Amino acid sequence: MPYVLGIHLGATATTAAIARRDGSRWSPAAPVPLAAGPVVPTVLCRVQDGSFVAGEAAQRQEITHHEWVVHGFTGRLGDDLPLLVGSEFIPAQRLVAAMIEWVADAVAHRQGHPAEHIAVAHSATWGPHRTHLVHQALAQLGLTDVTMVPEPMAVALDYAAKQRVEEHEPVVVGNIGGSGFDATVLRRRRRGFEVVGSPLNTEHPSGQDLDDEIFAAVRAEFGDRLGALDFADLNQRAALAHLRAECVRAKEALSHQPGVQLRVELPGVRTEFALSRSRYEQLARPHLERVPELILQAVQSATLSPDDLDVVVLAGGTARTPLLKQLVGERLQKPPLVDVAPELAAASGAALAAVQVLSTDADQGSVAETSVLMRIEGSDDSFEDFDEEVAAAPRPPIEVEPMPLEEPDEDRARRIKILKLSVAAVLIIGGLLLTFLWPNASIGGVLSAIQHMRH
Template structure:
């Protein structure tokens, strides 16, 4: 069954969604699992011996033993003059983004048995036309030419509009708490999509990594004696610390749904479980999350839109599921923000919906061109002298009477008259020439002595 693919390459996580076509209709966008453990994978790449890249969990596993060939955090460096070092090679950041897109497209194609009809990439709201152009060039270099790019807030708004109707000209505010930063954008509904109003407010804080750091710092303080003895230069101990921080991130995600979570502490010299409650977690991260409503207010003000005129407040990103952030935004705007059950997947779903719109637009244009370039004539009207057009009868024109055309009489030319007329024209022309010559000769001589005229020189005395 044909499908389109939406991909969101976030700073720390990558997700994908598809929309299938059944006949002439498209179904809803649904996420596609990119690993055996869930729909998202880390935005990590590892260059292998044949020069290609592996991504996701497979690349993350290589970080412990071949970390010099592993690269992450490259989405924020697209368009930089300096490329990124991967092993012993320098690779532009846009080429790394394209490699992730290629890996996701191949992974989904293997699952579904054939490639997508169209691919849409949801990218960072901070990218401008230049960065988007660089990524398109990198994708074309990999043979992916049938692809479009859409800003992440637009993709989030499209996903929101697929569930709740948004009237034309209505304004929607989208706040995204990503892995490495925060951005807020105001958009206005303009069929068939959304238009960004003003500029996107971008901030490095708060972020998902800030929340992870707070949990990790809390554990380091709790087990300061044991963790303080670890040597980060030792590969095994460094890997143990990296595993502990990853478990802190999993506990953070679990606390969004449960009142408590357990962090597994497994490092040299210490192996235990640490229980962390949601209330304690919210105390740790509240200084970061309290910035969300204030930054969102700034974004709305910069767009010259009154908060009361917003039709919806949409929170996206994995950290948006934290109950505290919804509470803080609701108190500041006096309205409840909308958070999807899987806020880390809404951008990918919106990108898939954008791909549907691209194909539908192409199909409509082709159909319109076919209708306007070909005129059909239906022979044999039904009884009663009616032609049927688009299911409705239309009365045919009555037959027209025959037209009789009588030829116009032209008098034949008189040859003698034409010959005498030509002689007279030639004679008149000859007389005019002779008269002109006579006047020229007469003007060249003076009237009395017949001598040529000479210039007169006057002397001043």
């Protein structure tokens, strides 16, 4: 059955969702497993033939072949310096494209055929230059039917597919991911959503901050054992990686359990460390208290007040944390909405954007790509009722505008420099003629003029 694929390429985790087309009808977007579950680490490992493996398979290689393993590359997109992977320097856009290709191949293998269209939900900090680099890298891999969608927009689309959003209604999306937090105000328009004000992005708080707090609590109990680890020993490096993974598991479990037991397996130690939700909330509170304040900054940038807000949507796995929902609700005077699986919302929204690319009305069936300030074109209820009939139209080609090699100011400076050099050449020739015809004439003035022109 034909389908479209939505990919959420997060800094630390990647997810995917698909929407199926049955004749002229689309099914709702649904998460699709990529490995053991719907979430895989955003990690790549270069193998001998030059290709990449991703997810848990790549993460497992970090213990024994860490020089071939790379992560954090989504945040390096647009940097002049490439990343060292093994013995080769690879630009970040090639790594981003490799991760997208791996997801598309994994889903195609599971579904039996490739997707009709792919939409990728990405960081709100990516502008036209970064998405242009990704499009170029994807084209080199043969992936051209790809639409890029900022993550807050994808989350808003997922919300609008489940709950009707009236025109002009503002929606605030707060996403706390593994490597940072972003807050964006969007407003429903007749043809989709548009960003209002200035999206806010910051590295803290993040899911990793909370992982570090749990690890610090464990280290306070077993600091001597951790300090004695020999990182040249593969088994001891693996023990530390296992303990870090236990901290992540504990954070996730404490969102719905009153307590958790962490397995601690270190040289000479094989025990469990008990952590209650109340203790975890004490550790997490200084980080989570920043979230409502950051959301308010984004709201104020849109010249709105909390009273103007109709809904606040929290996304990202950490959004499940009860304390976070409580803090946001108290500060903004309205309870935030959190999906059953908030870490999958952006992938589902990306799948909905891919559906819109293939929708009936060519004028309303594409996702316009600009900067963070963008609007997704579509009818009022295109994403709200997938039981309505839509006919698939031919896919629009992805057009990539060439990036200018030089800015206008640089062109002007170059022309002025050429003019100066030309004038200097004329003066030199004139000076030589004067010297030849009138040997006693002084050319100091000429040389002074030339020096002045060169500077």
